[in-house]
Amino acid sequence: MSTNNQARKILLLSANPKGTSQLRLGEEMREIKEGLKRAKKRDDYSIDRAEAVQYRDIHRAILEYEPHIIHFSGHGSGEDGLVFEDETGQIKLVDAEALAGLFQLFAHQVECVVLNACYSEYQARAIAQHINYVMGMSQAIGDKAAIEFAVGFYDAIGADHNYEFAYKLGCSVIRMAGLAQELIPQLIPKNNFSLNFSPKESSGNSSAESINHIY
Template sequence: MQQKVLLLTAIPRGLRLNKEIREIEEAFRRAAKRDNLEISLRTAVRPQDIRRAIAEERPSIVHFCGHGLEDGSLVLEDNEGNNKEVTPEGLAQLFKLHKDYVKCVLLNACHSAQSATAIHQYINCVIGMNQAIQDQAAIAFSQGFYDTLGYEYPDNNLNIFQRAFDEALVALQLENISQGQIPVLMLNQPSTPLPGNDSLMNNPPIETNQELDDRDMETLRELLQLSGRAAADRRKALCIEIGINSGDLSAIWILAENDFAVELVDLLQKRKLQSSIYKLCQKLASDFKGGGYYSKLRAIMAKINPE
């Protein structure tokens, strides 16, 4: 089946968007399955340009590269070429109209995770950035993502967007390991679980259907300490694995294990980082297979995504 990518760019001043576009086009030329890939490019886009382009092209993948603001808005252009902010809520309503054929949205822009979360109400796979990302890192991420779409895979159970995200992370980390915690994947339609796998553990969506309460968060604090993952030499790796910036935590290396567990869980709760909470549950569940602790973690994960 052909994958059509709609590539949208805005506000190129100060950003290396031309290089990102070239790397994506080169990945398509290298693709083993190049006949199944098609790319359409729209530059200097205004809100009406995005709306019309998606309706006209009916792409399976929409890729935005440009600038994002800390409130999650994307910066487009108006009719005079000035900055025009588009809110996460506006983007969500746009993609709601095109959910029948858009399968993946990649927002390769700083602080775009909030927009990604809003869009994910309607689109199965959305990727955003949870903080500022360097130009070269953003380019490396795009290159890795589209390289993967052109590969041949013998495993039909493999979700191509999950694999493309993983490959893109590796490409980014080879370029700059410190940027590896910035991209966030929101995926509602993973591959069919392999025999013997736990379906809930392999289905990490984002949207919360029930509120997590104080007892849930206390459970996470307690099990984080018991697991040993709050130890000083394991903290940075944990932050990267669950997709948060360790710099958002104060004095990460000198906190007592109890204080680190409290601060980390409170940060996840305050910012409503449901994807990171789910990933933390996955890590802890692998440490407490079976028994009461495992059941408690399953209950928390079921609130984020009931079976």
């Protein structure tokens, strides 16, 4: 997949605000980094991390690191948005429209966005208006399945495969691990989106109910 001598930059963002269920985000990031260290194309990639991100940190991290791939690990709340903290430590939901507007500004740079968060397909489909490859989760996904998907995806990226192959390998690794969640990750290529999408099992849940659940 590499086409020049420029290192492909991966930005790992994570958020696990107070009051939400604790996720194994450190393990997920560690597995991604370790997998790329072993990859045959490891010199073609660099990784930057921004942890415990607040909503303002998203654009700041993109401006600072100029990534080609952005990977978000955290909580999703369906149509209400991805879950961050604000400057006072309170939960802040960032919805699909706001995320789409942000990524439109960086469409010249960002190639792929992975939203490894429950019920994040709605946000993924909005972002896919502007970014070539976007992945989100159609339902709640367990920590182990989320980590397995990330391992398979970045193992493939590190072996110089394209984003579609990496997505398929991530789903396959979930299945190989014996977890019945391989259909939850969804790949939405650019221009193949629908803003009328309503995440499965999310209808009827309030923001508070979603946040206080496993998401």
